[in-house]
Amino acid sequence: MTATAEKMLTPEIDAFIEQWREKPGNLIMILHRVQEEFGYIPRQAAFDVADALSIPVAKIYGVITFYHFFKLSKPGRNQIAVCMGTACYLKGGQDIIDECERILGVGLNTVTEDGEFSMEAVRCIGCCGLAPVLTVNGEVFGDVGTKDMKKIIDQFEGK
Numbered sequence: 001m002t003a004t005a006e007k008m009l010t011p012e013i014d015a016f017i018e019q020w021r022e023k024p025g026n027l028i029m030i031l032h033r034v035q036e037e038f039g040y041i042p043r044q045a046a047f048d049v050a051d052a053l054s055i056p057v058a059k060i061y062g063v064i065t066f067y068h069f070f071k072l073s074k075p076g077r078n079q080i081a082v083c084m085g086t087a088c089y090l091k092g093g094q095d096i097i098d099e100c101e102r103i104l105g106v107g108l109n110t111v112t113e114d115g116e117f118s119m120e121a122v123r124c125i126g127c128c129g130l131a132p133v134l135t136v137n138g139e140v141f142g143d144v145g146t147k148d149m150k151k152i153i154d155q156f157e158g159k
């Protein structure tokens with residue numbers, strides 16, 4: 001089950017795994033902790049968790065790929081999430097994505113060459129009354145139009 005690279009889990013994550021080993025829902029909690037540490041779930045970390053819990057790595061990837069929250073690749077330093085819930089979609093969510101792609105020069109679920117920005121479409125941010133909505137590093141921007149995107153992105157560039 002072990003991958004070829006050296007173990008990458010920190011002593012803190014190892015302690016967290018021990019704390020959660022026998023608890024219901026342990027795998028999801030452990031994966032949240034790994035992603036909190038690295039910003040995503042690195043391949044080696046997935047193998048390390050599988051080894052630590054004595055479960056197949058396929059089970060790890062089953063959970064990671066099922067839940068939208070988990071990421072398999074390192075996101076940009078500034079993470080843009082564009083809501084594509086019904087209200088946001090109907091009020092121009094796709095136009096926001098298209099404008100972000102134009103400004104950043106990358107598509108959904110990719111990272112700019114300099115590692116500054118990544119962008120993803122999400123199901124719902126929970127601010128339907130402010131549609132269309134996006135977040136940058138968790139900061140919410142509501143009633144966003146394509147004309148606002150350059151100014152929003154500029155706020156985070158180089159920070």
